Amino acid sequence: MSQLSIYIHWPFCEAKCPYCDFNSHVRKSINQEEWTKSYISSLKYWAQKFPKSKINSIFFGGGTPSLMSDRAINEILSTIYKHWSIPSDIEISLEANPTSSESKKFKSYSASGINRLSLGVQALNDKDLKKLGRLHTAKEARNAFDIASCNFNRVSFDLIYGRQYQTLKNWESELLDAIKMTMGHLSLYQLTIEDNTRFGQLFSKGKLRGLPEDVSSVEFFNLTQKVCEANDLHAYEISNHCKKGQECKHNLTYWRGKPFLGVGPGAHGRVDINKKRYMTEAPSNPELWLNQVQNSEFKNFKFEQISHTAHAEEYIMMSLRLKEGMNINHYTNLAKDELPNDKVKQLIIEKLITLENNILKTTKTGKLLTNYIIRQLLC
Incomplete structure (x- = not known):
């Protein structure tokens, strides 16, 4: 039996955060019933193509999927359970914002089958939350975490660091505070300025001040790794830290290059x-996706074969983010070719990678230069 994971993309948010370049949109009103029917239609379409698959994980992302109605979540999960084989230990994650209105839904989400919650906290002080365009307060974030921990056995939350005018001392204090709260998993992202965002526009005009310089960015990253390791939160992926056994199974699907279905606008x-x-x-436009699904125009969705080379290159780019590294034999099997031996040797000499038992990993120094290493291996 083949194995799959399923990603459900809910494209709507209450407001667009200034740093976000994800496929998210703000709408005055959303017909939840209409959208639920379309998600179900899309899932049934994929069930016809892959009828004998075992679903390893399900992930509701966005956007802000905690804006979905309880009924929508329940009916989507019921459809998945009806059409595929579901193991008893399946991981079903949902991303949520910590506003008080959304946290009220946590109990019903748990009853529907959600067993892992990922909270978009982003900062633990109101001043920075406001700068980041977040609609919740630090108090609401803590309250939401408390409510989540009462309803789910597994709760993670995100924080952004390297924020405007943030000092290393402040970040260390905030991170330690977060670690005291955590149930065993944290996603810690250094603020990245993307072109097609409000922050990107301000940065291009020289109006986004107080960002760390390159040297400071390295210091922020190193401090994050040091503090997490000292508190038994290992970096199983560049930005994700957890206690043993708390890894996000669904995200490991991406990083290990396993197959998955994407359902929803832009998925x-x-x-x-x-x-x-x-x-x-x-299609990334929500209304276009909705219209095409309602008219069963799935032929308009992209469905293209990936070459052996492209498949292998994706595996390099994703697997090198992991602490476990990449399996050389698996790469060779995908690419029908071998990695450039001269490049591998040079990266070993530069102490950026290690190669033992056919497993290639980045070193502590190499982790900071992952993109450079990937470029070298793809030459």
Whole structure:
């Protein structure tokens, strides 16, 4: 039996955060019933293509999927359970904002089958939350975490560091505070300025002040690793830290290059048919996606075969983010070729990677230069 994961993308938010370049949109009103029917139609379409698959994980992302109605979550999960084989230990995650209105739904989400919650906290002080365009307060974030911990066995939350005018001392204090709260998993992202965002626009005009310089960015990263390791939160991926056994199974699907379905506006997927890898992509515009699904125009969605080379390159880019590294034999099997031996040797000499028992990993120094290492290996 083939194995799949499923990603459900809910594209709507109450407001667009100034740093966010995800496929998220603000709408005055949303017909939840209409959207739920379309998600169900889309899932049934994929069930016809992959009817005998075991679903390893389900992830509701966005956007802000905690804006979905209880009924929508329940009906979508019921559809998945009806059409595929579901193991008893399946991980079902949902991203949520910590506003008081959304945290009231946590109990019903748990009853529907959600068993892992990921909270978009981003900062633990009101001043920085306001700068980041967040609609919740630090108090609401803590309250939401308390409510979540009473309803879910697994709760993670996100923080952004390297924020405007943030000092290393302040970040260390905030991180230690977060570690006291955590149930065993933290996602810690250094603020990245993307072009197609409000922050990107301000930065291009020289109006986004107080960001760390390159040297400071390295110090922020190193401090984050040091503090987390000292508190038994290992970095199983560049930005994700957890206690043993608390890794996010769904995200490991991406980083290990396993197949998954993407459902919803702008959702990407990777599926295998007859030992060939295909990429799928839905229209990113919410209304266009809705219209095409309602008219069963799935033929308009992207469904393209990926070459052996492209598949192997994706594996390099994703697996090197992991502490466990990449399996050379698996790469060779995908690429029908070997990694450039001269490049590998040079990276070992530079002490950026290690290669033992056919497992290639980045070193502590190399982790900071992951993109450089990837470029070298793809030459």
